Amino acid sequence: MKKKCISGLVMLLCVMLVSTSVLFAAGSKESGASNEVDKIKSRGVLNVGVKVDVPGFGYKDISTGANVGFETDLARQIAKVILGDASKVSFTPVTAKTRGPLLDTGELDIVIATFTVTEERKLSYEFSTIYYTDAVSLLVKKSGGYKSLKDLDGKTIGVAQSATTKAVLETEAKNQGITLKFSEYASYPELKVALDSGRIDSFSVDRAILMGYVEDSSEILPDKYSPQEYGAAMKKGNLALLSVVNSTIADLDASGELLAMKAKWGLDK
Structure with missing residues (x-):
């Protein structure tokens, strides 16, 4: 009888240890993801990769030197949500070849650059909900x-x-x-x-x-x-930032602002 009790206690202890480890791992993952948003807040600027040669989506205005377009406007809306100020964005020019590596190295928080979402690319990056289909x-x-x-x-x-x-x-x-x-x-x-x-x-x-x-x-x-289908891309596992981006797109869509932003740049056709 005593043996059975000891065996039962050992089994219970093992179950508790496994459960604790799983919860700790899940908590650590969530905490790590949340830290990415905290880092942006601490830094005070959102680093975004955009196109500078695609009129309508991302373009460098020669007369003012400003980054303009639908995707740059979307980046500013995300900065507004995270930092409370739409101007707190640092834009980095990217091409189809450079956007992925710049995410991998951590130089960019997000890439919003006519980035087509594919099943293969989902293995390497987190993608937001689709904001444009071409x-x-x-x-x-x-x-x-x-x-x-x-x-x-x-x-x-x-x-x-x-x-x-x-x-x-x-x-x-x-x-x-x-x-x-x-x-x-x-x-x-x-x-x-x-x-x-x-x-x-x-x-x-x-x-x-x-x-x-x-x-x-x-x-x-x-x-x-x-x-x-275009989506904003983030580093794999950056789920907290992904959640913020998705909620921003959803809110803009629900309010009609997303459509208005597309119309502003002639992308509603």
Whole structure:
């Protein structure tokens, strides 16, 4: 009888120790995540990566030197929630290739830069709820006479480095039984110059981004491929900041302010 009692006490003690360890680990994880928001408050500034070459989303105003666009406005709204002041934001220019590494090193708290959410990327970063949905399209010179992707069979498509565009078009080309060549560039202005100089036959990225590069001599083809859903990205495990970002987007959406912000930059079409 005494043996059974001792065995029972030992088992109970083990269960209690395991439960305590689990609770401690969960608490530590939550505390660590919360510290990220506390660090921002202590620092007094929110570090955000944004595009500076995408009219409508993130652009550097040459006349004032200010960062402007829908995504920069969203960043300011998040700063207002965390720090009580929408001006407490430090913007860092990013490209499709640099935005991830700058999050990894901790130089940035958030990246809000036409960052398409994919299942693969979710393995590396925390993504907010979707704040904008677009689709991959094609910008061409009118003089080329192209009317659809099929007309670009055997031609060279310019895409941004590390973007999802190339994979999307490769899949679509296979579906249509055509062959495409690709040339990758670091920035959208470089892609536009390549198109104008004839080094590429089409500049391809999300439709709303292309709208900022249309001129009288060029046009966006009607083709639209693969929905591109944009979310704000944070370091993996930064759940407290993710919660703040999601609640900010939800509140802006519920109040109608999110739609008004898109309309302000011509992104409500």
